[in-house]
Amino acid sequence: MSSEQAQNAPVKTQDETAVPAQGMRRNGKQWHAPRKAFRPASGLTSFAKRTQARAELAxxxxxxxxxxxxxxxxxxxxxxxxxxxxxxKAEKERYEKMAATMHKKRVERLKRKEKRNKLINS
Incomplete structure (x- = not known):
């Protein structure tokens, strides 16, 4: 019979042994995750770490x-x-328009004169 009981006994998995039984929550909201202790100093970092983080951010x-x-x-x-x-392009079109009405050599002279003026004024 003892061999029979050993065969029928439930086998415990690792999940069942890892989580200790906590009982019922006091407020009755068992679907919420269990709360942890409030430790206000846990989020603080050292001055060196803050300085390093600021340097990295910069x-x-x-x-x-x-x-x-x-x-x-x-x-x-x-x-x-x-x-x-x-x-x-606009300047080229303007010279082409001038060339249509004036002589080619006069247009060339005006071009040279305007380039000199541009160099002087700039």
Whole structure:
């Protein structure tokens, strides 16, 4: 009979032994997770750790700022290239319009004169 009882005895799994029985909760809300003791000092960190974290944050922000500045500089370079292209196109069209009414050599002289004025005024 003892061999029969040993065969029918329930086998305990590791889960059953790992969690100790806590009994009923006092407020009757058994579906909530059990509460832990309130330890206000548990979240505090040492001055060295806080200083290190601040330094890491500052380094990260500096890198982000550098990357954003590079991106903005690239964008400004593209915008300026587009503006220069448009300006050159407008000037070319203006000279073509002048060439239609004036002599070719006079247009060339005006071009040279305007370039000199641009260099002096800039």
């Amino acid at each position: 380094a990260t922000k500096a890198k982000e700022k550098e990357m954003k500045d590079e991106k903005e500089a690239e964008r400004q370079r593209r915008v300026q290239a587009i503006k220069d292209k448009r300006e050159a």
